[in-house]
Amino acid sequence: MCGIVGYTGKKEACAVIIDGLKKLEYRGYDSAGVALQKNGRLVIAKGAGSVADLEAKLGDQFKAVTVGIGHTRWATHGRPTDENAHPHSSCNDEIALVHNGIIENYRSLRQWLIDEKGHKFHSETDTEVLAHLVEEYYAGDLLAAVRMSLAMVEGSYGLVVLSSHEPGRIICARQDSPLIIGLGEGENLVASDIPALLAHTRRTIILEDGELASITAQKVDIYNADGCLIEREVFTVTWDIEAAEKGGYDHFMLKEIMEQPAAVKETMRQRIDTTTGKVNLSELDFTAKELSSLEKIHIVACGTAYHAGLLGKAVIEKLAGIPVEVDVASEFRYRQPLLKEKQLVIVISQSGETADTLAALRLARQKGLKVLAITNVVGSSVSREADQVLYTWAGPEIAVASTKAYLTQLVALYLVALYLGETRGSIEPELAAEIVSGLKSLPGHLKTILSEESLSSLRPYCDHLAKWESAFFVGRNLDYPVALEGALKLKEISYIHAEAYPAGELKHGPLALIVRGIPVIAIATQKAVLDKTLSNIHEVNARDGAVFAITQEGFEDVARQVDSVFYLPSINDILAPVLSVVPTQLIAYYTALARGCSIDKPRNLAKSVTVE
Ligand code: M6R
Numbered sequence: 001m002c003g004i005v006g007y008t009g010k011k012e013a014c015a016v017i018i019d020g021l022k023k024l025e026y027r028g029y030d031s032a033g034v035a036l037q038k039n040g041r042l043v044i045a046k047g048a049g050s051v052a053d054l055e056a057k058l059g060d061q062f063k064a065v066t067v068g069i070g071h072t073r074w075a076t077h078g079r080p081t082d083e084n085a086h087p088h089s090s091c092n093d094e095i096a097l098v099h100n101g102i103i104e105n106y107r108s109l110r111q112w113l114i115d116e117k118g119h120k121f122h123s124e125t126d127t128e129v130l131a132h133l134v135e136e137y138y139a140g141d142l143l144a145a146v147r148m149s150l151a152m153v154e155g156s157y158g159l160v161v162l163s164s165h166e167p168g169r170i171i172c173a174r175q176d177s178p179l180i181i182g183l184g185e186g187e188n189l190v191a192s193d194i195p196a197l198l199a200h201t202r203r204t205i206i207l208e209d210g211e212l213a214s215i216t217a218q219k220v221d222i223y224n225a226d227g228c229l230i231e232r233e234v235f236t237v238t239w240d241i242e243a244a245e246k247g248g249y250d251h252f253m254l255k256e257i258m259e260q261p262a263a264v265k266e267t268m269r270q271r272i273d274t275t276t277g278k279v280n281l282s283e284l285d286f287t288a289k290e291l292s293s294l295e296k297i298h299i300v301a302c303g304t305a306y307h308a309g310l311l312g313k314a315v316i317e318k319l320a321g322i323p324v325e326v327d328v329a330s331e332f333r334y335r336q337p338l339l340k341e342k343q344l345v346i347v348i349s350q351s352g353e354t355a356d357t358l359a360a361l362r363l364a365r366q367k368g369l370k371v372l373a374i375t376n377v378v379g380s381s382v383s384r385e386a387d388q389v390l391y392t393w394a395g396p397e398i399a400v401a402s403t404k405a406y407l408t409q410l411v412a413l414y415l416v417a418l419y420l421g422e423t424r425g426s427i428e429p430e431l432a433a434e435i436v437s438g439l440k441s442l443p444g445h446l447k448t449i450l451s452e453e454s455l456s457s458l459r460p461y462c463d464h465l466a467k468w469e470s471a472f473f474v475g476r477n478l479d480y481p482v483a484l485e486g487a488l489k490l491k492e493i494s495y496i497h498a499e500a501y502p503a504g505e506l507k508h509g510p511l512a513l514i515v516r517g518i519p520v521i522a523i524a525t526q527k528a529v530l531d532k533t534l535s536n537i538h539e540v541n542a543r544d545g546a547v548f549a550i551t552q553e554g555f556e557d558v559a560r561q562v563d564s565v566f567y568l569p570s571i572n573d574i575l576a577p578v579l580s581v582v583p584t585q586l587i588a589y590y591t592a593l594a595r596g597c598s599i600d601k602p603r604n605l606a607k608s609v610t611v612e
Contacts, residue, residue: 002086002100003029003072004179005196006160006170009187009217014062016189017070020196021051026245026398029072030080030379034058035087035096035162036068042096042164046071046085066217067168069160071098074396075378077106078124087162088128090135091119094164095142097134099127100192101156101177102393104270109133109152126155134161142171143214147227150175150212156269158192170215174207176262181205181213181220183234188215194237195244202237251599253399253493257585258450260404261443264578266393267408268439271415277436279418284372284388291423293342297324300332300360301348302609304402304488305409309348310481311577312413318574319427319435320420329356332363339367346372346416350397350405351608352380361385374412376405390416399600400607401493403585406485407446410578414439438575445569449582454566458586461548461564465519465587466594471496472510472545473584474503475523476533482523482577486584493602494592503536516544521587524551524558525568525576537561548587550580 003024007016017034032054033046043065045058051072062068071086078084087096103109106126113119119132133149134142142163150157156176163169172179172190182189182197182204190213191197197204207213210225224230239248249255273280297316299309306328313324327337329347333356339345345364349357352375361371361382373386376394383389392408418435421427448454465471471490473483480502487498501510503522514520520540524533534557540547547562553570568579592599 002074002192003196004069004098004100004158004160004190004192006069006172006190006215007187008067008168008170008215009184010066011187012063013065013068014058016200017068018051018055018058019199020189020191021070021072023195023198023241023245024072024191024193025051030075031073031082031085032071033085033087034068034070035089035098036062036065037162037164037167038062038065040164040167042089042093042162044087044089044096046087047082048080048085067162067170069096069098069162069170076102076391076393077126080379083123084125086127088123088125088131090131092135095131095134095138095161097127097131097159097161099130100158101175102126102266102269103129103153103157104155105153130157130159138163140165142166142169143212143223146171146173147212156266160190168216171212172207172215173212175209179207181207181215183220187217188220190215193244193247194239195241198237198241198244204235204237205232206235250593251399251589253401253403253589253599256397256399256404257582257589259395260407260582261446261450263394263404263408264411264446265443266395267411268415269393272436272439277433278422279415279436281390281415281419284390284419286370286388288423290370291420294322294344294420295342297322298332298337298339298343298345298364299324299326299348300329300345300357300364302329302354302356304406304485305348305350305357307481307485307488308406308409308413309346310484311410311478312346312348312417314478314481315414315417315574316420319417319431320424321426322420327360329354329360332360339364339369341368343369344372345369346374347382347386348374348409349380349382350376350392350394350402350409352377352382353608353610354382355610358382358385372416374409374416376408398607400602400605401489401588401599406581407578411439411442414575434572435574438572441571442575442578445571445579446582448569449579455586458566458583459590461519461546462587462590463594464517464546465496465591466494468517468519469496470513471498471519471521472513473498473500473521473523474506474533474536476503476529477526478573478577479523479526479533479580482581482584483521485581486521486523486587489585489588490591492605493588493599494595494597495603496591503533506536506539511539511543514540514543514545518545520545520547521584522547522549522562523580523584524549524555525580526573528573530555530557534558534561550583552576
């Protein structure tokens with residue numbers, strides 16, 4: 001999520017780091033900072049704001065410094081403030097570090113460091129515990145101290161550390177958060193992403209999970225999880241800077257689609273208790289009384305987030321037994337909704353800045369209702385004004401078309417539904433356990449769906465679709481909101497007119513438009529209505545429409561009915577929408593590609609709609 005750059009060599013470290021951080025700013029940021037080794041001391045400069053603000057603050061003061069680390073932050077734990085900006089330092093100011101990822105057990109470590117070891121903390125971040133731990137274990141070897149500290153830690157990290165006692169040396173470590181070492185001549189670098197390195201070198205080593213590295217200007221030593229020195233292959237980057245920002249993909253949208261397994265995993269992390277298998281939303285502080293007396297929930301959102309809300313309705317009603325109304329935010333505020341006691345409003349917004357969603361939130365609070373926000377941006381307007389916030393940890397989403405944020409919104413809604421069901425005692429423990437185990441299987445299933453083989457199987461249908469100006473998406477039950485989302489994605493980036501219908505509605509009008517070859521994408525993952533959906537597919541087949549079906553493994557009948565079929569790994573029907581939407585995202589992407597559209601920035605659209 002955040003950006004990291006570290007440098008050791010002969011050049012001005014500040015300039016190298018600032019330049020590298022600027023190359024990572026496309027990922028989003030809210031604060032920035034550097035730690036520099038100067039005359040046997042560490043100097044830290046940091047604050048909320050942009051890298052340019054930091055650069056202005058630094059001026060020319062540190063021209064002679066040749067070793068340092070830097071960071072751009074995209075807030076997760078703790079608001080975007082000066083104190084929460086990285087680097088974080090230890091009590092004695094002899095250790096400074098920057099970190100991407102989440103330290104899951106930071107609360108207990110922080111308490112232990114304060115109570116037992118007398119450490120003083122200055123920020124709200126999970127990261128700061130690492131600086132104090134390294135100080136605690138430091139006995140003359142930074143590598144050993146980092147290794148011992150990480151043994152105490154649960155979570156994910158891309159970590160880069162400096163000590164005032166070890167001039168010219170940088171230690172870094174990786175677990176579930178990328179770090180790449182850049183190999184130079186008389187200088188070496190480390191960064192969280194390749195664009196930050198390209199001005200200096202194309203020779204890189206991509207650290208693997210569990211590995212640590214010791215980096216000086218002359219030498220890079222890499223150690224595996226067992227502490228053994230290892231040889232790693234050098235990867236020579238051939239991408240230009242623009243391709244590198246996109247992780248080698250042609251578009252941010254495709255990169256973000258590919259990031260979905262990790263985004264989903266991150267959003268579930270710490271929220272499912274691994275020992276009890278129960279959902280643990282400790283960040284919410286509703287009372288059990290508030291939750292058990294709830295009589296209705298309103299979900300309010302726009303666009304893709306609204307489609308997530310439609311699935312949220314189905315899932316909350318099914319698992320928690322609470323009636324849910326879903327509104328498009330721009331309608332909610334003008335329809336004079338009946339907002340009463342014992343109701344909760346859930347707003348969903350990736351950006352947390354959508355004007356209509358914010359207005360709906362304000363209306364609900366004016367009427368005395370509590371608002372729970374599901375959002376992706378810490379410190380956004382929605383997160384600041386809501387009573388409670390459940391963050392999706394999708395990371396910055398840059399493409400206008402929302403993909404990974406949508407999947408994480410779905411996951412957040414499943415967690416809310418389970419949390420409500422468990423607190424109110426309205427869900428059978430067996431069903432809850434089944435859904436939890438299904439949720440845990442999602443990242444693996446998503447990886448399967450995103451395999452090279454699956455992607456190439458979609459391409460011929462997309463080439464056909466690209467020649468049309470009109471298409472249909474159909475589905476029943478939980479497949480219908482997925483059809484709506486698939487149609488939105490297609491029209492948004494390929495400019496093909498796409499309509500979504502509950503499959504049973506076809507014969508009430510739209511069937512008149514079905515002609516030879518017209519693309520119809522049928523989502524058929526729900527066992528209970530599979531036969532019905534198949535009979536609707538027949539209606540299209542009978543008129544020579546070109547059906548592309550998205551279904552689950554085991555529903556072999558579907559393949560017999562259509563020309564093109566995409567099989568998803570088998571999963572509980574309730575969770576199928578998290579998987580079935582992915583082929584629709586890919587269909588939109590490859591169709592837009594075939595039509596030569598501006599995929600990441602479609603005409604007339606903005607990423608964040610801050611006006612009514
Ligand atoms: O930031 P938000 O989630 O509040 O944005 C809502 C919609 O504007 C957004 O989902 C939009 O529909 C996307 N471009 C769809 O891909």
